[in-house]
Amino acid sequence: MIQINGLTKTYGGRPALDHLDLTLRTGVTGLLGPNGAGKTTLLRCLATTLAPDSGSVTAFGLDPASPSQRTALRRRLGYLPQDPGFYPHFTAFDLVDYVAILKELTDREHRHAEVRRVLAEVDLTGQARTKVRKLSGGMRQRLALAQALLGEPDLLILDEPTVGLDPEQRMSFRALVSRLGESRAVVLSTHQTEDVAALCERVIVLRGGRAVFDGTPGELARVADGQVWLSAEAPATSRMFWRTADGRYRTLGDRPPAAEQATPGVEDGYLMLLGEEVAA
Template sequence: MNPSVTVRGLTKRYGRTVVLDGLDLDFGRGVTGLLGPNGAGKTTLLRGLATTLAFDRGRVRALGLDPADREQRTRLRRRLGYLPQDPGFYPHFTLVELVDYMAILKEMTDRRARHREVRRVLEEVGLSDRATTKVRKLSGGMKRRLALAQALIGEPDLLILDEPTAGLDPGQRLRFRALISRLGESRTVLLSTHQTEDVAALCERVIVLSQGRAVFQGSPGQLAGAAAGQVWICQDPPEGSALFWRAADGRYRTVGPRPRGGTPADPTIEDGYLLLLGEPARAAA
């Protein structure tokens, strides 16, 4: 892999709390999924890669540029798109006004070309019919799609997405997957999510963070394979199991040592993730 982004020894503290602890990782063109429990450092990492936050120590190279250097940081910002976890909006703007304003901030000075780009990104996220609607009148899912539209302005080479499918209904999520899979064919996409099904559907690679470190980097199949031989189906609740749930067919699925009466089941990404992280993931589940 020829990485588009390389991170070495990345560290970030908030007071006495270490959020990123000597993080090392690489990812390149295509869609990379970022998983981890709450507090693992995912949002801090994405904010730093999007140049909205400075790291305490370590080195980052993104698209061959060093965001610690002021001139290179400006050049990098022209080539990246960022969807934050909690995007802010001007509620009295219309959608077309807001996206046009964001395009101006991205230094698109040709008015005609800029307006074409605004129409294009609104069409990409299925909001063309809402172009003249005030932002304050949008549902939560529509606001999420609007945030994605502004991230797509200028067809960025590096796209950083923090929980992009939060608030989307199943149909919108499928449309999002189709869009992101297409974008990943020609650029670098880093996608942070709690939805393991999005990772399974979209991502060629997956990174798992825990306590500020990358504890796994590989393919979704490799992550699922980490649970091979440790996933079981039982007719009754498994005694002594730390993690099990009742499936829709009335049987019980458990991850870990084989319970009494357990029969093997095919592992999923979620199974591998739960076993990889152990107690933190089980507490979150």
């Protein structure tokens, strides 16, 4: 559905995306990577808010390099940016209604029904008439998600969507995104490996603007097979370890003395993949 070929974007001589090639289809795809890996730049190119230096993105047969096709593509996507802008004196309903007008939902009755629908999807019906400035950070994040859901987009692009959400809200978000991914392409960037493990059928790890892993969460976990250890003492030679809630130390890499092997998870595989870059 979405084809990315040779996508390149450079800032100050440093490549944020480096001749990236990807194909995205229906389902939920997670993007992982350290800060500066190119995740947000990639999502902005997909959302048509940033033009690449070279390469191409096509979605549903539409090329955003063409102004008319870019407009047609924007009608079919929803975008939650990392730092969504808000008008603090608007009510939640008015803000989403304003975005709905920008999305060309011109029939007032239909538009208002759609606004009520997406507010209900993110559990903000009770705050519809509350001014944005009075909403908590988590409520504002859910409000930003609501505007991205307007019009049942075929491509949903989410940049750090669970920031500020409490555990109950995260559970609701996961249920919503899982349902949406059954019939459309959902691409989400996150630093939360537990969201990837819970939500994504596919995970792509970016480093230096290139994809260094592309597979299932289970396959990413298996990158750390035989390299995850639990021990009573902190390892003397490794920087990739932490103290767990039960007082033992979880170490990645070489086996510490008297350590027992542990089952790897998605986070373990991700950390092993990036290695010393993450430890540093």
